[in-house]
Amino acid sequence: MSKVNAAENDSELIRTDIRAYLDRYENKELLRFVAVGSVDDGKSTLIGRLLHDTGMVYEDHLLAAKAASNIDGEEIDFSLLTDGLRAEREQGITIDVAYRYFSTDARKFIIADTPGHIQYTRNMVTGASTANVGVILIDARLGVLQQSRRHATIASLLGIPHLAVCVNKMDLTDYDQAGFDNICNEFATFAEDLNFKDVTFFPISALKGTNVVENSKKTPWYTGKSVLKYLETVPVTSDLNREDFRFPIQSVLRPNLDYRGFMGQIASGVLVEGDEVVSLPSGKRSIVKSIDVAGKSIGFASSPQSVCIRLEDEIDSSRGDMLVKADNLPTANRTIHAHLVWMSEDKLDTQKTYLLKHTTNTVRTQVDEVSWKMDMDTLEHVDATEFGLNDIGHATLTCTSALFTDPYTCNRTTGAFVLIDSLTNDTVAAGMVTDSAAQDLDALLKETRAGSAIRPKTQVSPRERHDRLGQRGATIWLTGTPGSGRWALAYALERRLFDMGRTATVVEPLGESLDGVISACKAGTDAGLFVICASRAYKMADRERIRERIGGERFMEVHVNTDTALAQERRPDQDFSEFEPPTSPALETPLDQLRLTDAVKRIVKYLETTSQFERPTR
Numbered sequence: 001m002s003k004v005n006a007a008e009n010d011s012e013l014i015r016t017d018i019r020a021y022l023d024r025y026e027n028k029e030l031l032r033f034v035a036v037g038s039v040d041d042g043k044s045t046l047i048g049r050l051l052h053d054t055g056m057v058y059e060d061h062l063l064a065a066k067a068a069s070n071i072d073g074e075e076i077d078f079s080l081l082t083d084g085l086r087a088e089r090e091q092g093i094t095i096d097v098a099y100r101y102f103s104t105d106a107r108k109f110i111i112a113d114t115p116g117h118i119q120y121t122r123n124m125v126t127g128a129s130t131a132n133v134g135v136i137l138i139d140a141r142l143g144v145l146q147q148s149r150r151h152a153t154i155a156s157l158l159g160i161p162h163l164a165v166c167v168n169k170m171d172l173t174d175y176d177q178a179g180f181d182n183i184c185n186e187f188a189t190f191a192e193d194l195n196f197k198d199v200t201f202f203p204i205s206a207l208k209g210t211n212v213v214e215n216s217k218k219t220p221w222y223t224g225k226s227v228l229k230y231l232e233t234v235p236v237t238s239d240l241n242r243e244d245f246r247f248p249i250q251s252v253l254r255p256n257l258d259y260r261g262f263m264g265q266i267a268s269g270v271l272v273e274g275d276e277v278v279s280l281p282s283g284k285r286s287i288v289k290s291i292d293v294a295g296k297s298i299g300f301a302s303s304p305q306s307v308c309i310r311l312e313d314e315i316d317s318s319r320g321d322m323l324v325k326a327d328n329l330p331t332a333n334r335t336i337h338a339h340l341v342w343m344s345e346d347k348l349d350t351q352k353t354y355l356l357k358h359t360t361n362t363v364r365t366q367v368d369e370v371s372w373k374m375d376m377d378t379l380e381h382v383d384a385t386e387f388g389l390n391d392i393g394h395a396t397l398t399c400t401s402a403l404f405t406d407p408y409t410c411n412r413t414t415g416a417f418v419l420i421d422s423l424t425n426d427t428v429a430a431g432m433v434t435d436s437a438a439q440d441l442d443a444l445l446k447e448t449r450a451g452s453a454i455r456p457k458t459q460v461s462p463r464e465r466h467d468r469l470g471q472r473g474a475t476i477w478l479t480g481t482p483g484s485g486r487w488a489l490a491y492a493l494e495r496r497l498f499d500m501g502r503t504a505t506v507v508e509p510l511g512e513s514l515d516g517v518i519s520a521c522k523a524g525t526d527a528g529l530f531v532i533c534a535s536r537a538y539k540m541a542d543r544e545r546i547r548e549r550i551g552g553e554r555f556m557e558v559h560v561n562t563d564t565a566l567a568q569e570r571r572p573d574q575d576f577s578e579f580e581p582p583t584s585p586a587l588e589t590p591l592d593q594l595r596l597t598d599a600v601k602r603i604v605k606y607l608e609t610t611s612q613f614e615r616p617t618r
Helices: 003-016 018-026 043-053 059-068 086-091 118-128 146-157 177-191 227-233 441-449 462-469 486-499 514-526 540-550 564-570 596-607
Strands: 029-037 098-103 107-113 133-139 162-168 198-203 246-248 251-256 259-265 270-272 276-280 284-293 300-302 306-311 322-324 331-342 354-358 361-374 392-405 416-420 427-433 474-479 504-507 530-533 555-559
Touching: 029 043, 029 118, 029 146, 043 098, 043 107, 043 133, 043 227, 107 118, 107 227, 118 146, 118 331, 133 146, 146 162, 146 177, 162 177, 162 227, 177 198, 198 227, 246 259, 270 284, 276 441, 284 300, 331 416, 331 441, 354 392, 354 427, 392 441, 474 486, 474 514, 474 540, 474 596, 486 504, 486 530, 486 596, 504 514, 514 530, 514 540, 540 555, 555 596
Parallel strands: 029 107, 029 133, 133 162, 162 198, 474 530, 474 555, 504 530
Antiparallel strands: 098 107, 246 322, 251 259, 259 306, 270 300, 276 284, 276 322, 284 306, 331 392, 331 427, 354 361, 354 416, 361 392, 416 427
């Protein structure tokens, strides 16, 4: 049956028997594939050709694409069927991930057309993360480029099992078999070190339709399948993990006193009524009483079905817990070793904690160490201490409580997670667990019940405080003799900074020891405030101790060097012999020579030259 006849039959079935049409397509196997490759290698054109030739383009969309096409000798630019963003059409490239859907008699398909530019790596990762097949395009004239290797490496890292290498624009090389073979041999040698189950090569012309939907007579030397035939027949079910039963609980269904079920999607494995399961982290065991879908018991279920599981016993489990089988356990980990793809314009901040979302569970985590990141030009691992936008590398993370994980290569659901910035709620990274050690149930429960592996510390980093307050904390210590006017200056400075939109406070001793005052100043400085203090610290050794405790770059000493005779006149009851004037203060403000307002302006002007006063740049 031709594709046109199949589309006509579908239309007739929709008009006459919609239920039969839905039943026909409901049980079709679903395949997700992602198109990747270098810029202008023809990814969007290939997808547009697939949609067009399978009759999956709406008439008005097709007419609009024909009207916008501007290719000599061609009626339609097939890339316009997928490149929907205006910026993409203006630049002639794919920026965002474009999703398209189509079906044939054999399967249903979800296509992700992803960007080729290196600066949109995060977009490519998003589109490829759930794919069963990666379709990579290579320009027959240019051969295997570094971008081709980069995209194949990322596809392998993301666990895509099958790779289809489409050598495109063969029409521009007169369908030269030797050129095609050379590209295949070069790419196959490179792919030997990657983790694909299989790599299949196709000589195509996406624009002309050669070997895309049907095999073409223009390549009589090619005896393989067309791209569509490959997509219809490549094994998908066998890629599913049927061995390790993992059921992250999404919610608890309790419509009445006689019904209590755990709802969620089976991440991997199979489940049969009567199986014994263990609820993690409690370790409680029970027997599966029923597996329900739409209110009916189905007796048997497997990934990736969404079901409601009822147990024989009342077990206190909720969202974030996981049902598994006692003889096949995940690993309970508080320390996670994982590949990370950094997806945020804000760099990794190792001084703060992030939210880690794993299956239906969310915990707080911190990145302890960056092992390496990938040089996107050479694909080599290089030493690194942080991640920036589109960086890919390996890191060690520590969580507040244990996660139940499997290696990503074994389970793409329980081996994957995302990091979320708790301040902005942005997803900043995607992670893939690289290793998990085998554990028995006792060891797993011991790890689960252990205390947090994160050393207690603030969950707000200096960078976040800077972003929020627009300043970096500092202690402004006003040094001077009794009667010098340093306390009046302290409060005048506080007022001026407040009026400027800055956050400042004066710390008064109130009978505290010097150590207590230092602790208060440090706490305020750590919180990102301008802390102003004029407490007694007459000895140089005392002020050096303050500087050391707070940090030299965050400590600013202002010598309020008012004339000693005037100060003694003001405070005749005080002993001036203990005072040791600073030898190298940041500023001097003699209040017998400067008005109070002028002294404040001098301090503010100095602050404006320091990094503490700068606004964050994004």
